[in-house]
Amino acid sequence: MAPVHSHSDPARDALAATPTENLVPAAGVGSVAQESLADTTGPSTPKKRGVPEGLWLKCPGCAASVYRKEVASRLNVCPKCDYHFYVSAAERIAQVLDDGTFESMNEHLMPSDPLQFADRRPYAQRLVSEQKRTGLTDAVLTGTGMIRARRVAFAVTDSAFIMGSMGSVVGERLARLIEHATLQNLPLIIISGSGGGARMHEGILSLMQMAKVSAALSRYAAAGGLYISVLTNPTMGGVAASFASLGDLVFAEPKALIGFAGPRTIKATIGIELPEGFQTSEFLLEHGYIDRIVTRQNLKSEIARAIDYCGK
């Protein structure tokens, strides 16, 4: 088995400097939370993305009015055109893992604000309001669970939390999960959804996560692990440019936006028309960047099949 970093490695601890365990004092969090409560607008009930409240909703894929309950009963997929609506990390766990088998790991790693960053609002405040809105502590959940009775290491990012971007906590949770999968010889499943890539609010500390997670994946691969990466809409930036693209098998949901920079940026940079369907799952399958397009209804079965096929 390949050497695996122990959690007490000093170099590694320096790299993981930001997700200081329990660094953010509870009192500090509470006081920011009160401030952020005051500046939230609209109703107090958390707004669900993807499938808005109400009996009917308009599908962004086909513009049809579809019955919300029917969409929900089809794992948030449009019954008319198979448009894949957003699903939260928690919903994804319910869809992919066997009931009640998910055991979360490293949720005690809490994000902090090492750069005292502020854009339209201070990052520290943004973190607290994102946590309240999504019920997550950061943009990824990691842990172990079962997929049709096969034990796996599992992670899912949630594009609702600061666009699913990877800061220090996302990177560290993923790295620890990958190391756990290496030690326990578990298949690794990471479901990615990130419009944000590397989280700019943590600057270079976010960028370092790309290297750290990729290095952990390299050791996992050397130890003979099976990594299935599942790309969902959207998977962009530093997430696409690191762990999401490194799967032994790369699955993608239909019509997901997958790429590094957005199409407008690329067009402005290189000054030519981009091909039709550029940066969609279908285009990327045709060009060999992903291995298979898997609908949400088939995802669980396809992952189980791949694990069996690879003898894991």
Ligand SMILES: [Zn+2]
């Ligand atoms: Zn539709």
